Amino acid sequence: MLSPAEWEVIGLSLRVSLVAMAATLPLAYALAWLLARRRFPGKVLLDALVHLPLVIPPVVTGWLLLLAFGRNGPVGALLDRAFGLSLAFHWTGAALAAGVMALPLMVRAMRLSIEAVDRRLVAAARTLGASRWRAFRTITLPLSLPGILAGLVLGFARSVGEFGATITFAANIPGETRTLPLAIYTLLQTPGGEAAVTRLALIAVLLSLAALMASEWLVRRAAGRQAHVV
Amino acid sequence: MLSPAEWEVIGLSLRVSLVAMAATLPLAYALAWLLARRRFPGKVLLDALVHLPLVIPPVVTGWLLLLAFGRNGPVGALLDRAFGLSLAFHWTGAALAAGVMALPLMVRAMRLSIEAVDRRLVAAARTLGASRWRAFRTITLPLSLPGILAGLVLGFARSVGEFGATITFAANIPGETRTLPLAIYTLLQTPGGEAAVTRLALIAVLLSLAALMASEWLVRRAAGRQAHVV
Amino acid sequence: GPVVLAAASLQGALDEVAAQWAAAGHPQPVLSYAGSHAIARQVEAGAPADIVVLADGAWIDHLRRGGHLGADEPRDLASNTLVVVHPGRRPPADVARDGAAGMSVAGALGQGSVAIGDPQAVPAGRYARAALETLGLWTATAPRAIATDNVRAALALAERGEVDAAIVYASDAAASRKVRAAARVPSGAHPPIRYPAAVLARAGHPDAGPFLDHLVSPAARQVFLRHGFAPLPGED
Amino acid sequence: MSFDLALTYRAGEREREVTIATPARILAVTGPSGAGKTSLLDCLAGLRRPLAGRAAIGSRAIFDAGAGIDLPPEGRRAGYVFQDMRLFPHLTVRRNLAYGVPGGRRAPALPADWPGFGEVARLLDLGPLLDRRPATLSGGEARRVAIGRAILSRPAFLLLDEPLASLDPARAERTMAMIERIVARVTVPAVLVSHEEREVERLAGAVLPLA
Amino acid sequence: MSFDLALTYRAGEREREVTIATPARILAVTGPSGAGKTSLLDCLAGLRRPLAGRAAIGSRAIFDAGAGIDLPPEGRRAGYVFQDMRLFPHLTVRRNLAYGVPGGRRAPALPADWPGFGEVARLLDLGPLLDRRPATLSGGEARRVAIGRAILSRPAFLLLDEPLASLDPARAERTMAMIERIVARVTVPAVLVSHEEREVERLAGAVLPLA
Numbered sequence A, B: 001m002l003s004p005a006e007w008e009v010i011g012l013s014l015r016v017s018l019v020a021m022a023a024t025l026p027l028a029y030a031l032a033w034l035l036a037r038r039r040f041p042g043k044v045l046l047d048a049l050v051h052l053p054l055v056i057p058p059v060v061t062g063w064l065l066l067l068a069f070g071r072n073g074p075v076g077a078l079l080d081r082a083f084g085l086s087l088a089f090h091w092t093g094a095a096l097a098a099g100v101m102a103l104p105l106m107v108r109a110m111r112l113s114i115e116a117v118d119r120r121l122v123a124a125a126r127t128l129g130a131s132r133w134r135a136f137r138t139i140t141l142p143l144s145l146p147g148i149l150a151g152l153v154l155g156f157a158r159s160v161g162e163f164g165a166t167i168t169f170a171a172n173i174p175g176e177t178r179t180l181p182l183a184i185y186t187l188l189q190t191p192g193g194e195a196a197v198t199r200l201a202l203i204a205v206l207l208s209l210a211a212l213m214a215s216e217w218l219v220r221r222a223a224g225r226q227a228h229v230v
Numbered sequence C: 001g002p003v004v005l006a007a008a009s010l011q012g013a014l015d016e017v018a019a020q021w022a023a024a025g026h027p028q029p030v031l032s033y034a035g036s037h038a039i040a041r042q043v044e045a046g047a048p049a050d051i052v053v054l055a056d057g058a059w060i061d062h063l064r065r066g067g068h069l070g071a072d073e074p075r076d077l078a079s080n081t082l083v084v085v086h087p088g089r090r091p092p093a094d095v096a097r098d099g100a101a102g103m104s105v106a107g108a109l110g111q112g113s114v115a116i117g118d119p120q121a122v123p124a125g126r127y128a129r130a131a132l133e134t135l136g137l138w139t140a141t142a143p144r145a146i147a148t149d150n151v152r153a154a155l156a157l158a159e160r161g162e163v164d165a166a167i168v169y170a171s172d173a174a175a176s177r178k179v180r181a182a183a184r185v186p187s188g189a190h191p192p193i194r195y196p197a198a199v200l201a202r203a204g205h206p207d208a209g210p211f212l213d214h215l216v217s218p219a220a221r222q223v224f225l226r227h228g229f230a231p232l233p234g235e236d
Numbered sequence D, E: 001m002s003f004d005l006a007l008t009y010r011a012g013e014r015e016r017e018v019t020i021a022t023p024a025r026i027l028a029v030t031g032p033s034g035a036g037k038t039s040l041l042d043c044l045a046g047l048r049r050p051l052a053g054r055a056a057i058g059s060r061a062i063f064d065a066g067a068g069i070d071l072p073p074e075g076r077r078a079g080y081v082f083q084d085m086r087l088f089p090h091l092t093v094r095r096n097l098a099y100g101v102p103g104g105r106r107a108p109a110l111p112a113d114w115p116g117f118g119e120v121a122r123l124l125d126l127g128p129l130l131d132r133r134p135a136t137l138s139g140g141e142a143r144r145v146a147i148g149r150a151i152l153s154r155p156a157f158l159l160l161d162e163p164l165a166s167l168d169p170a171r172a173e174r175t176m177a178m179i180e181r182i183v184a185r186v187t188v189p190a191v192l193v194s195h196e197e198r199e200v201e202r203l204a205g206a207v208l209p210l211a
């Protein structure tokens, strides 16, 4: 039903999105926690910075990534010299772009959930001998699970759909950076490509549907876990 | 400092984003409430549908909007005949595109907050004589305010940054549908536009920063309002 | 004024031509720029526009077959040529326009990465691929090709030095000070590059026809040439 | 009959049956922790659906599985003092108290003798708390607000789930007196859950022991 | 001295001062609702910082504004039974109970006579609840879990904020006996907040009245 080229695109999209999620998750949660629980100078600025990829057009974000991570960019040059690692025009770069674009969505969802965690429970954990870190790990973290899952679903969907930043930063290289949206875009540019476009778009939708159902299942599994103090 | 054309672009972007938010807010909240509080057949499907604009590339979303709301599309033809209303190629169409793209973000944030509202409080309101509707209006709605604000900020930022669906559905018409990202795109196509691009991108960032600060202020104003049961 | 849906790659020149027309006392035309494919779909969906200007022959044919164009044949505004550019300052002699590149295409492509418009989709990429195939260079180049979503993006990569070379329109190279044209691609190696324009079947604006006439007038032609576009085949 | 109950309901894993008909104005429900006292009150308030049976309070049927009667909570007008209080966290104490105060066209006629806002606030010492939010209240303060909120809703009957828990003796005494007065003069039946024998003896006209 | 307290702390708008030094193992804190009892316990647990003064319990200084001593909550090892219980909603009763059980290398040496998990669960009748989540517990059941959780953390001292509220008389009796035993045999000082004169008389060796 699907051509080998299409399978390749799907596999690549999955790899890019999953790697993006895995890499972004800890950073997103850390940012969400900072924004939810700490006061510090420049907090609004950090908040704005996190929202940035949402506001500026994806193509510009891709361009900024290129300026920073391209082989002539400060970070890119460093990575290249230190590890022989190059992101631009590689699938890892597509994952970076997807992660950056997904970050604001993930942070917001997680932050909402962290803010909803009753601090009195954290205090109770401390009196029971838990260090700050253990109290975080055993109370705040699991109680903010709904936000983590919501953030992952949003972020995954956004990753699967990411186009502008990817094509600008990682280009549209078959087998390397041509993810589903890029493949769709390529087809859109040729007259009569509509049928193939529809098929690929449907696949993208199915991928996220699967992610959605997985998250619903996880939420239901954690169901008994009422989020309220008794 | 800014040219009249730039002011026009900013004014248009603001109008498009604000109208998009105002129109989408009730729908987003209703969807969030349905997904948070009700069980019904096809719930996962509705959830997936809401996520759709996140997953499929914006350009495809724009194309689908064109198919539905264009003058030759089923909805577009209807609106045209019934109200003489046409969305495609008008700023209202840009607002529609922005709203559609922002919807998933708004729904998720609001849903998280609604889910965090303690149903025992709703039950208490009912025993005090409140109808379902009054209990919703006076308990669930205000207690989910953090999610509403988070959803609005996310949605506004997304609206301000929306490009692909807008240029496809509403075209790039100066003074009508050329919002900030489209103006940036247009400048990117002309050599030497970098300075102007940077300036416009900065303005977009400032707009969302303002929205962010407004929402933080509202949250703080509602601060005393601890979200927990005593 | 009349509403013109135009390919984004024509922007600089078209703005100037429209200003020229307005300076002559006509109402200012409204120019909406986007990719050729987006414009074609907007026309199919009933866009309230008067004129289309595309960067691609395939989409104009598609529109004509769909009955969206007026009775008159589409007219080409200008042509273009492809050049291979390298990162670096442009020397005083305008090689892009003169074509005095001195290097062979193969030599200019070198062994490094080459940015081109997506050869499956973007018109400039399709022309580039056709030319390289004619020259027998495609199989060697394809593995190191960096496909972008439009020509400007390919040019930008060369300007930044993110790639070692790029194949772009001469009009793009002419506008950039940060790339050197290293070789000109012989225009016989690819199908003629066209920028077809037509009045739409549903056009309502009385200026639609006259403005299209202006677009193909010698005065407008001068503007296109100044922006690095090429004369139409068999014209110069 | 103030109370005419014949209900089967679920309390956790077990099914419970209660049958009692009594003219007593105050019915005490006693029993060990986990016996199903709160579950019974939830059934009477309309927050939990009994498995079978019927319930009438003050000769008004609020539930009857056979006759298909099942008034919604807002139609039952229970003045429910919850064991876990459930103050509205986003409202000031004043607005918590006012939440159930009937108003508007369809408000029930008020018994002349019903204590008003000022009187309830005074009896429960709520004056200094009126502009505070529940999160800042002490345990006993929150309990008093919960009691005041239920009384001010001018209920058709009261459901009191350990209303005097965490009240100091003086305040407990005054609160008991107030409840006694309301029940006696305004003839509002009340169900009282309590572990305090003295409380039960003093207030209740009938006892429903759950084992 | 079991308790040597000289603290100034804020309770709402007011500042309170308490000064007491007593060898009594159980110190009762009494006073009307809103007097600042819970606030004092929070100060002792390390959850609220006193304005000034010092506090030593069981001859260990846990706070001394002058000497710059302010142990963090986890360093004080208070076995705190909160007035509002604060069970962890995502953990089963079993894991709530086990949360504070010392383990690992740095665990304090255990008094031989300290009741273990099984004994505490038995004394508090928690057996059938172990695999449930807090949201499904009745008021008294939750209170018992809160007591068990505090005791099983093998605290250096106990802070009991109305621990017997909403317990039936039989269970209250057993719980009191358990607390008495722990305090007496294992010499763990305890602060008890209670409105029940009988409770205070029976258990407390000293009383700190807050007005």
Ligand SMILES: Nc1ncnc2c1ncn2[C@@H]1O[C@H](COP(=O)(O)OP(=O)(O)OP(=O)(O)O)[C@@H](O)[C@H]1O
Binding pocket: D011, D012, D013, D031, D032, D033, D034, D035, D036, D037, D038, D039, D040, D083, E135, E136, E137, E138, E139, E140, E141, E166
């Ligand atoms: N979801 C549930 N799953 C299992 N058991 C439950 C659930 N909800 C309640 N129960 C059990 O139902 C029983 C009755 O609870 P209820 O709250 O009515 O008790 P109660 O008589 O009010 O006790 P208390 O005096 O402690 O408040 C309790 O044993 C409780 O554990």
Ligand SMILES: Nc1ncnc2c1ncn2[C@@H]1O[C@H](COP(=O)(O)OP(=O)(O)OP(=O)(O)O)[C@@H](O)[C@H]1O
Binding pocket: D132, D135, D136, D137, D138, D139, D140, D141, D166, E011, E012, E013, E031, E032, E033, E034, E035, E036, E037, E038, E039, E040, E083
């Ligand atoms: N944020 C706050 N703003 C104003 N007052 C507060 C705040 N927090 C607590 N208070 C007040 O501090 C006082 C002491 O509270 P605390 O909880 O210590 O009382 P308590 O003695 O434990 O009373 P109870 O027996 O009712 O539990 C109360 O009057 C309370 O209203």
Ligand code: MOO
Binding pocket: C007, C008, C009, C034, C035, C036, C037, C054, C055, C056, C122, C123, C149, C150, C151
């Ligand atoms: O803007 Mo074009 O249609 O890719 O040259």
Ligand SMILES: [Mg+2]
Binding pocket: D037, D038, D039, D083, D161, E138, E139, E140
């Ligand atoms: Mg109960």
Ligand SMILES: [Mg+2]
Binding pocket: D138, D139, D140, E037, E038, E039, E083, E161
């Ligand atoms: Mg207290």
